[in-house]
Amino acid sequence: MIPVILFLLSIGLQLTAALFALLLIRTTGRKLAWIFLSMAMVLMIWRRVVSFVSLLAAGKAITFELPELIALIISCLMLAGVLRIGVYFRSIRTAEEDRQKAEEDLRKSDAKFRQISGQFHALLDAIPDNLTLQSPDLKVLWANNGAADGLNKKPEDLVGAYCYTLWHNRTEPCHPCPVLKSFSTGKPASETVTTPDGRIWELRTAPIQESGRVINVIEVGRDISEHRKLEAQYLQAQKMEAIGQLAGGVAHDFNNILTAVIGYGHLALMQTAKDDPQRVNIENMLEGAERAARLTQDLLLFSRKQASELKPVDLNTVVSQVEKFLKKVIGEDIEFQTNLKDRPITVLADPHQLEQVLMNLATNARDAMPKGGVFTVQTEQINLNEDFTAVHGFGRPGRYAMMTVSDTGTGMDKEMRQHIFEPFFTTKEVGKGTGLGLAVVYGILRQHGGYINVYSEPGKGATFKIYLPAIASEVKEDKKAHEEGPPAGGSETILVAEDDESLRKLYRIVLKRFGYTIIEAVDGEDAVRKFTENKESIHLLLFDLIMPKMSGKEAHDEIIKMNPGIKALFMSGYSADILQREKLAGSGIDLVLKPATPDTLLRKVREMLDR
DSSP states (O other): OHHHHHHHHHHHHHHHHHHHHHHHHHHHOOHHHHHHHHHHHHHHHHHHHHHHHHHHHHTOOOOOOHHHHHHHHHHHHHHHHHHHHHHHHHHHHHHHHHHHHHHHHHHHHHHHHHHHHHHHHHHHHHOOSEEEEEOTTOBEEEEOHHHHHTTTSOHHHHTTSBHHHHHHOOSSOOSSOHHHHHHHHSSOOEEEEEOTTSOEEEEEEEEEEETTEEEEEEEEEEEOHHHHHHHHHHHHHHHHHHHHHHHHHHHHHHHHHHHHHHHHHHHHHHTSOTTOTHHHHHHHHHHHHHHHHHHHHHHHHHTTOSOOOOEEEEHHHHHHHHHHHHHHHHOTTEEEEEEOOSSOOEEEEOHHHHHHHHHHHHHHHHHHOTTOEEEEEEEEEEEEOHHHHHHHSOOOSEEEEEEEEEEOSOOOOHHHHHHTTSTTOOOSOTTSOOSOHHHHHHHHHHHTTOEEEEEEOTTSOEEEEEEEEBOOOOOOOOOOOOOOSOOOOOOOEEEEEOSOHHHHHHHHHHHHHTTOEEEEESSHHHHHHHHHHHTTTOOEEEEESSOSSSOHHHHHHHHHHHOTTOEEEEEEOSOHHHHHHTTOTTSSOEEEESSOOHHHHHHHHHHHHTO
16 A cells, blocks of 8 residues: 555646646746656656556556655655745846836836936936136036037037136136135135126125035026126115205205395396496305206206106207307317208207207317317117116117217216216316206206216216107297297286395385285285285285295185186296195196296286286
């Protein structure tokens, strides 16, 4: 019985080995080799089974002799070998799967890294500032698009070049250099530098350290030229606003004083015979007072606090009308040339203030050409685009009238050009100039929504370019007749309200001399009281605008409740912004600005009474 069991065990072992050999096909993937091995084992099993069956059929006894023992051992070895091979190949397959998984993870990680790196580089390239990574010898190791675009290069073209060569056209490092400072101190640094093309850069650095020492430095460069330009313009505007506040504040009192001086001077002139030797002294006094009045007006014009009568005007006509006066200003030794556009150039402007601009520029040119030269005025119409405004730092895109005023004088250096439009800045001798000429020009043009720029070098003259917004409206002809002859008088009654006693006395003398009856009031409340007492006989209100207790406008508002049809004429020495605050500017109410001559006052009074 035992031999049969051992025989069947041998066959079972061989069959198991054959089955495991077939399973190795899936493990190793080598189909042909393991199929042949399985077939060989099956043939061995088949031979053993046939031998066993033949013995049983012959009725012979089954013995387990040496060959069978050997076969059993071989079967055991075959099964062990197949199992060992299976384990080996399974380990190989597992290692291969692990390797493939590791490669897949690495591929995904690499792809993610490349994605993040690409996004990071895109972010750096999107920054308009100059970003560079620099080595200790100041060579560029990496640069973003912002750095390359500013040099009209590609980022790879910057790699390996020295930073001081790329941006400063130097052969050695700049001083001070924030990158070298970071290499030296190991700390961030910052500097503000100017490149040869005139641009101003703010440089900031961040050191990269390894094992306690700086190996590279990141430099961030920002072009702050436009920021500095806007900052300078803002400071200039603040200066002008400060002067404007001063001018507006003193204008009232100063104009009241000048009104008295000019008024009493004209009264004295009226009472002086034409051959009286004192007449010349009075005329000189009045001329000085008028110069003082113009100085006040210049201050207000400069500070943009002087009222402007804007209307459509042809720039060519303005130049043509003032041409004869400009020739007198510049003198006979200076040639005056004009080159005007052949078609009208219409702008919305106050023609008298534009004439003032030309007069001031002509005066400036005359002083710059003591030995004679050429003074030229040219007009044309242009279109300003965004590129122009970006380069020059002023203006808005659109259609403009451009007036170019140039001379062949001594010219100006950079320092002088930077201060040329500042109030009280002058290069003339003491007493030869107020320093307000070009400041007034600047103020007038800004009040008109325009701009001015100057181009000049020492010894090469100066060219002023003026830009005014062009409009499509047609110019209306001014049909106002020129007033001639002495002012007319009358017999009407006028209520005069003026808190300044000297001016109140002046108005009484002037108006009474021309036949009017005068009722005086010292302030707004007194004016309302005097009108209530004499409302049936008063024909005109002549009120100072700003008075204590009650202003002229407030007094007028109270009076029209009693007599809605009463006529009123206001006087003021204040600037236009205060008139605007009092709601008089543009309201249709008639106003005489101080200082006014008696002749001007009388004509305006007669005009009001005759309406």
